[in-house]
Amino acid sequence: MVYSEVDKVEWLKQKTPARIGTGRAGTRPTTAEQLKLRCDHAAAVDSVYGKVSQGLLEELGLFSVESGALDKELYLRRPDLGRLLPDSSLQALKQRCIQQPQVQIVVSDGLSANAIESNLRDIYPALLDSLEVHQLSAGTPFFVHNGRVGCMNAIGDILHPEVIVLLIGERPGLITSHSMSAYLCYKPGYGMTDSERIVVSNIHQGGTPPVEAGAYLGGLIAKILEQQTSGVGLQL
Amino acid sequence: MLPGFKITGRKLLYESPMYSTPLLSDREIDHLALHAILAGEYERAALQPEDVDTGAVIITGETAVKHNADQIVHHLARFAGKFVVAQAGGDLEAVLAGKGSGAEARSQEIAGQVVNVDIGGGTANCAFFAGGSCTRTINFHIGGRLIRLGAQGEVLKLFPVIEEWLRREGYGLAEGDLAELEQLKExxxxxxxxxxxxxxxxxxPKGCPLVYGQPEEVTGTAEPVSELWVSGGVGLLLEQPGTRSLTEAARFGDIGPLLAESLVQTAANYSIKLRTTPEAQRATVIGAGVHTTTLSGSTVFVDSTLLPLRNIPVVKLSRPELAEGDLPGLASAVEKAYAEGKRRFGTGEPADLLFAVALPGFIPATYPVIRxxxxxxxxxxxxxxxKVIILICENDIAKAVGNVIHLLTLGEQRCICLDQIVVRHGDYIDIGFPLDGDCIPVAVKTLVFQP
Incomplete structure (x- = not known):
């Protein structure tokens, strides 16, 4: 049985979600491929500009605060503002949250509201279960609208948790717009950098399943507390 | 991404010579002689059975049909080391040979199916591979030693199953006759x-008189076979020149050389090239050495005071009519699996009842489902x-499920949940100690003793 080159390309295409062997029409992509690309791109853009529904936040008992970037255009142009919390938000946290909790859970849309919409219902209860298994206590959870990873520092300065967990939507790609990450930091505060944080990334139904990621976080937090670091020196 | 583990290499410590299976009679293996061979080889390898952490005793081909095979394979497994598994059966042998010959790996490189046929003394075990996994197996009573020949080409021994086939085909060949070269070639x-x-x-395959076991139905339109690999003793003979005389054909005391020659000639008519590997004869052993132990996913839930566990039977959840979000359907499927486990294995004290329930891969990984x-x-x-709950999941959900069970039982029942392991209904598993944290080695055993 001899296989043609076309069969081989078909076979390779089944091995990857990447755009390979898409063909062309003259010097440009085929119309179908061009439309698919625009469709996927539109999904990514929708995800960035989308909003996490109020219903979801209420269902999981999360109240909302704003970051320093009040609208999406500003959020995209000024990453620094997404790392800050305005006074109104700081006040809200002071009033509504348990101070100095062992574990502070924070959720943010980041660059993908879709990711939160798709995964939060699965990862959040699994995370609570894993905290309970490891006999860890959580503070008052909340949602940061237009947050960046660095907002962990601003929250740390106000609430002083031992460990903070930020569940945040990742920059969408053309393959999936539903990927989120969990960033963890031991005693977060002003000036802390990425090398002092640990991340569990690629959380979505096609990557690490959100339930399993949530289940894994409790043990990871226990290790952070035990070793008193979440930086590059953390022994997993 | 979560941390993960995989087996990255193997190192050969010692290789023994090959022995013929010592037999007491046609139907019985010489237990003591076999034990002596093994003990001698351990000594030459400078190994104590206690040094062996994991491994497999695999009884294959015609030997697996001997009436004391079951008992012997378990005895040897106990002797050979602390975590050694006993396995048998043509289907398993077919798969292991295909892994050991390299056919499985080859199927990841090329389109179409790669079939490995392991032809030994009494059986030919075929495994079909596509994209790196086995899709089905077929086993034949075809092998080099089914007709044993003396130095002059006299028939010393005919295997009963072949004797019967010869009679039906109208051959008058009987033990003691001088065989004819042309007839043997035919x-x-x-x-x-x-x-x-x-x-x-x-x-x-069901219509083929020399097929044994229960070959699976071919479902759907299978991809065509691109390459045919031959391992086992007959595979080794493929590249030898043709035989011209009966005495030359009988040089190994059997019809192995003639079978190899016929295969090559017949394959020419099917326009498929036969391939073999230098290690053809040891393909099953190599396959077993590399592939009997699998590693679980790195996020699992394990009460390690329960470990190690040996010979845990597996009950697999049958596919429930799982419409989108049909949680009651899922729950009743789990209950049915437990009822079946109780029925099949619940002969002793309830507190000693131990079996694993396996969850198939189609289960969606959402929180309501795992709950x-x-x-x-x-x-x-x-x-x-x-007292103990053991779940084996295909999907990466074990830690989430285990956490919920732990919370629901308040630690009253102990629990092991492993994932990213594929087991079949009726398999047995051994569960070892965790490697570097969470990841658990599991040996999956398929015990199929042909009656």
Whole structure:
């Protein structure tokens, strides 16, 4: 049985979600491929500009605060503002949250509201279960609208948790717009950098399943507390 | 991404010579002689059985059909080391040979199916591979030693199954006769046609008189076979020149050389090239050495005070009519699996009842689903008085399920949940100590002793 080159390309295409062997029409992509690309791109853009529904936040008992970037255009142009919390938000946290909790859970849309919409219902209860298994206590959870990873520092300065967990939507790609990450930091505060944080990334139904990621976080937090670091020196 | 582990290499410590299976009679293996061979080899390898952490005793081919095979394989497994598994059966042998010969790996490189046929003394075990995994197996009573020859070409011994086939085909060949070269070539030619017709033309294996076991139905339109690999003793003979005389054919005391020759000639008519590997004869052993132990996913839930566990039977959840979000359907499927486990293995004290329930890969990994699985497993096992819950999941969900079970039982029942392991209904598993944290080695055993 001899296989043609076309069969081989078909076979390779089944091995990857990447755009390979898409063909062309003259010097440009085929119309179908061009439309698919625009469709996927539109999904990514929708995800960035989308909003996490109020219903979801209420269902999981999360109240909302704003970051320093009040609208999406500003959020995209000024990453620094997404790392800050305005006074109104700081006040809200002071009033509504348990101070100095062992574990502070924070959720943010980041660059993908879709990711939160798709995964939060699965990862959040699994995370609570894993905290309970490891006999860890959580503070008052909340949602940061237009947050960046660095907002962990601003929250740390106000609430002083031992460990903070930020569940945040990742920059969408053309393959999936539903990927989120969990960033963890031991005693977060002003000036802390990425090398002092640990991340569990690629959380979505096609990557690490959100339930399993949530289940894994409790043990990871226990290790952070035990070793008193979440930086590059953390022994997993 | 989560941390993960995989087996990255192997190192050969010692290689023994090859022995013929010592037999007391046609139906019985010489237990003491076999034990002596093994003990001698351990000594030459400077190994104590206690040094062996994991491994497999695999009984294959005609030997697996001997009436004391079951008992012996378990005895040897106990002797050979602390975590050694016992396995048997043509289907398993076929798969291991295909892994050891390299056919499985080859199927990841090329389009179409790669079939490995392991032809030994008494059986030919075929495994079909596509994209790196085995899709089906077929086993034949075709092998080099089914007709044993003396130095002059006299028939010393005919295997009963072949004796019967010869009679039906109208051959008058009997033990003590002087064989004719042309007749033997005709016989091995017929076997070759049968073998290749079934493999390459998807002829229904059930209609083939020399097929044994329960070959699976071919479902859907299978990809065509691109390459045919031959391992086992006969594979080693493929590249030898043709035989011109009966004494030359009988040089190994059997019809192995003639069978190899017929295969090569017959394959030419099917326009498929036969391939073999330098290590053809040891393909099953190599396959077993590399592939009997699998590693679980790195996020699992394990009460390590329960470890190690040996010979845990597996009950697999049958596919429930799982419409989107049909949680009650899922729960009743879990309950049914526990009821079946209780029925099959619940002969002793309820507290000693131990079996694993396996969850197939189609189960969606959402929180309501894992919660439902956990509560159904907890209730069902509690109702059966079981102290230990063991779940084996294909999907990466074990830690989430285990956490829920732990919380539901308040530690009253102990629990092991492993994932990213594929087991079949009726398999047995051994569960070892965790490697570097969470990841657990598991040996999956498929015990299929042909009656």
């Amino acid at each position: 016989i091995t030619g017929k076997w070759s046609v049968m073998l290749l017709d079934t493999i390459l033309n998807s002829r229904d 439902r699985i956990a509560s159904a497993a907890t209730e069902a096992s509690l109702r059966n008085g079981m």
